[in-house]
Amino acid sequence: MKRAQSKQAIQEIRSALLLMLNDAEFHSGEDLADAFSLSRSAISNHIKALCELGIEIYSVKGRGYKLSFPIDLLNASLIAQYLPATKHHLLQVENLVTSTNDLVKQLQPSTEKGHIILAEAQSAGRGRRGRTWVSPFGSSLYMSMLWRFEQGYQAMSGLSLMIGVVLNNTLQQMGVKGCQLKWPNDVYFEGKKLAGILIEVEGQAGSSTSAIIGVGLNVNLPNDVSGIDQAFTDLSHISVKKLSRNELAARFIENLWKALPQFEAQGLHPFLNDWQTSDLFFNKPIKLLMGDKSVQGISKGIDASGALLLESAGTVTAYHGGEISVRSV
Numbered sequence: 322m323k324r325a326q327s328k329q330a331i332q333e334i335r336s337a338l339l340l341m342l343n344d345a346e347f348h349s350g351e352d353l354a355d356a357f358s359l360s361r362s363a364i365s366n367h368i369k370a371l372c373e374l375g376i377e378i379y380s381v382k383g384r385g386y387k388l389s390f391p392i393d394l395l396n397a398s399l400i401a402q403y404l405p406a407t408k409h410h411l412l413q414v415e416n417l418v419t420s421t422n423d424l425v426k427q428l429q430p431s432t433e434k435g436h437i438i439l440a441e442a443q444s445a446g447r448g449r450r451g452r453t454w455v456s457p458f459g460s461s462l463y464m465s466m467l468w469r470f471e472q473g474y475q476a477m478s479g480l481s482l483m484i485g486v487v488l489n490n491t492l493q494q495m496g497v498k499g500c501q502l503k504w505p506n507d508v509y510f511e512g513k514k515l516a517g518i519l520i521e522v523e524g525q526a527g528s529s530t531s532a533i534i535g536v537g538l539n540v541n542l543p544n545d546v547s548g549i550d551q552a553f554t555d556l557s558h559i560s561v562k563k564l565s566r567n568e569l570a571a572r573f574i575e576n577l578w579k580a581l582p583q584f585e586a587q588g589l590h591p592f593l594n595d596w597q598t599s600d601l602f603f604n605k606p607i608k609l610l611m612g613d614k615s616v617q618g619i620s621k622g623i624d625a626s627g628a629l630l631l632e633s634a635g636t637v638t639a640y641h642g643g644e645i646s647v648r649s650v
Contacts, residue, residue: 332416334359335367342378342388349385374417374442374458375543392459393541393566395439403571408578413438417458419445421465422521422535429467429523429531435581437574439464446537448517454537455548461555462538462570467531468581474522474530479589479627481506481518481642484534486592487580488516489599491573497560501601504620504629505642508538509601513554515539534577540566589627597622606650607631609640617650 334357341348341356350361357364368386372378377389397414404412411433418424418440425438440463446454456463470476485502492500492508501509508516516538524530539555556564583591597603602620609616609631618633628639629647 331367335371336394336416338364338367339371339376339388339392339394342386343391343394345387345391347379347381347384347387353386371458376458394459395441395570396567399567400439400571400574403568404575408435411436412574415440417442417444419443420447420454420535421463422447422519422533425465425467425533426521426523429533432467434467434469435578437464437466439570448519448537452550453548454517454519455546456537457543457546460542460546461540462536462566462573464570464574465533465535466574466577467533470530470532470585472585473528474524476585476588477520477522477530477532479592479623479625480532480534480584481520482596482623482627483580483584483589483592484518484520484536484577486595486599487576488518488536488538488573490595491569491576492556494572494576495560495564495569496562497556497564499559500599502596502599503601504623504647505627505645510554510559513552515554515556515559536573538569540564540569589623589625593623593625602647602649608648608650610646610648611644620647 338353341353350364353364354361368378368380379387379389395414397412401409401412413436415424415438420443421438421440425436428436442458443454443456443463446456446463448454482505485506485508488508489500489502499510500515503509506518507514516536519535521533521535522530523533539553541557542555600622603622605620606617607620616631616633618631621630621632621637623629624639628641630637630639
């Protein structure tokens, strides 16, 4: 327990330190040491740790430390302003985690349905099929929500598609137009990936099932970001106005809390039209990759179960998720 408390104390110090450095002014090591009742050496170590997360901090002899550019830091109080007071306890904001999905899994047995975790950075973020999700500090939304389905796994058919619809609708509410949905779990803008969704399931067949809903949304990625193996974009390049990560997170969370009970009761039906309207590949030639096999045809959208409909040789076949990848032809 002491070790966990120590980690929490370190996170709180570094979060407060970032907040102080985020005012576009230099702060001397002596002033920072006095503010936190620490030695200048300890402050220096905290600064180094923050730099290792990818945060650019100027260190100028005789002047002190300053962020190279302001960061729109996540703030639980600001996010909560947009959310119902009765649900504020479901919101959790962290600094650095391995992955938000992993943290939800750890809390899952005892935490409430609808509990959500946001983090400034992930050291081991991941996407679908075990791919790495590059997670620079303070530049995106990394978040996960727990939702329990009492009717079991069968009640979750098409869940990732519904999440994509809700995210796209949220972006439209924030003034971001023209995004498209790529089956089964991505949001694109002009052929470049903007966001990804990872659903992880825990539970046994025939019983209540827990879904850990993970979402990564690129907001303002560093110019020198590396490790992303496909074309990508972020909101800073496609939005006509600067977006607040806190407001964006709050709007999305609120929309999810409203949509998930509807999805539980009615399945994918209420969301089908929005999906079809934004379908990236509708009526376009595509290729489905399934292990060492592939099949080509014309995309015909999705059905009420969330299956992808592919027309090939005059026949329309439904393909469900799993290990299928979709490519344009």
